[in-house]
Amino acid sequence: MRYRISELAEKCSVNKETIRYYERVGLLSKPSRTNAGYRIYPEETVHRMQFIKRMQDLGFSLAEIDKLLGVVDKDNERCMDMYDFLNQKVDEVQKKISDFKRIERMLINLKECCPDEKSLYECPIIDILMNEEKNSKM
């Protein structure tokens, strides 16, 4: 399956302009073109876009994603010091997982304080939260 830019955009739930933007900044390589100069993308680009979106959703910057894609592209330059980069990212990810678990508990606790399942007028738990912040080392 080959895609025109708007088909790719649709399939990946992004804006066409975003695809052109990613090309400009180097996240997507220059695609082949029709005679008239229309961009044509292979199926692979769909997966690449989905990978980018997923990583971005998790808070990775486009620069970090680009670095990781250096592996996919077997690009020597971007693969330099990949080990250290990966180590750092693994640490960050592990910290985030544990922070997210704390936040999950906090949100669930807060939720249980909403009296009519609508708003929230008072919550004794929030003081505990702030105290937790106080006692945890950043």
Place this chain on the structure above:
Amino acid sequence: MRYRISELAEKCSVNKETIRYYERVGLLSKPSRTNAGYRIYPEETVHRMQFIKRMQDLGFSLAEIDKLLGVVDKDNERCMDMYDFLNQKVDEVQKKISDFKRIERMLINLKECCPDEKSLYECPIIDILMNEEKNSKM
């Protein structure tokens, strides 16, 4: 303990300008002032700043953090529809936790492909990755 702006900034590892910026956008309430107009912060603001930083690190926007702080501030307006907001955030957080776990495995796998603990020249796992992307529903 009461803090001047630069003491607070130091203690929270942020820029003074950031503190003033947070005040401007309403994340921090207007602090008390000395006769000369210098801002003076109570200990509480340190915890509030740490909470903001932690949430921001996890990818929450300042607007979302502000919404959550509505609970701390017992602010009726921001507490409106808090239940739905919390429900949505809990879902998002749970999705992120599971995504992060996948990414963690991916990063560790990639790391093991770095031959000399420096760079990374080839990794058969990356194809698996892209295939994983292919077969997973977003």
Place this chain on the structure above:
DNA sequence: CTTTACCCTGTACTATGGTACAGGGTTTAT
């Protein structure tokens, strides 16, 4: 064969989250 729906490039604009002065007053250490 023309209208509508695409596509192109290039440039400008947007939102978010800050950061950096400029110009001027205050506090503190010497």
Place this chain on the structure above:
DNA sequence: ATAAACCCTGTACCATAGTACAGGGTAAAG
């Protein structure tokens, strides 16, 4: 009593990650 180190407001600027035209060419459906 004066320099260094701090504070103030206001405005301008920055990076990131897009988004929105303008002006002009192409493709396909009626």
